[in-house]
Amino acid sequence: MRPRQQPVTGASPYPPPVYAVPEDRTTVPPAGVLWWAGITLLVGVAMGVAWWLGAPAGFLYGDRLRPSTWLLRDLTLAALGLVAGLVLGGVVAARMDAPGLVPRVVTVVAGSALGSLAAVLVGEGLALLFGPHGTEDSPGSVFLLHSPGAAAIWPATVALVVFVVSLFSLARTRRG
DSSP states (O other), rough: OOOOOOOOOOOOOOGGGOOOOOOOOSSHHHHHHHHHHHHHHHHHHHHHHHHHHTTTTTTSSSSSTTTHHHHHHHHHHHHHHHHHHHHHHHHHHTTTTSOOOHHHHHHHHHHHHHHHHHHHHHHHHHHHSSOOOOOOSSSSSSSOOOOOGGGGGHHHHHHHHHHHHHHHHHHHHHHO
8 A cells, every 4th residue: 555645835836837827028118118218319419419510501511601502401410310210220120029019119219209309409409509600691591400301201210110120020920
């Protein structure tokens, strides 16, 4: 005859790991959302300083009285926004499998819109404080953003990069 086995009296985890509830992979902690919003705002401020310094008819070079440089001033901001959108969109797209994708994408796109607004305000504010100042004779000579569509390039690029990468990712999973 077998002797009777004694019950295990130690602490056992309940439920066993096999039946445990999976971790929540859909939410992002508030600190992560604030981090992305802060990064996009800082990039916007740096982009505003770079726009003010590097744009034709800006602080460093160019004749502010020549109308041919006014369009290039706006295109410089659009080019800076395109580069920032490609970089930030690429960083977000590289982390597609990380938890909380939707809040992160929404935060980066909205933060890019705010960062773009900050870039315009910083660039125009620096021009107001330190120059170049326009003249009364030529109304377009003031360092301002004359085509607001240039400010929309950055958030549109972020959204487009994330969309294209997720579309290719979806096509790859359906095919294979």
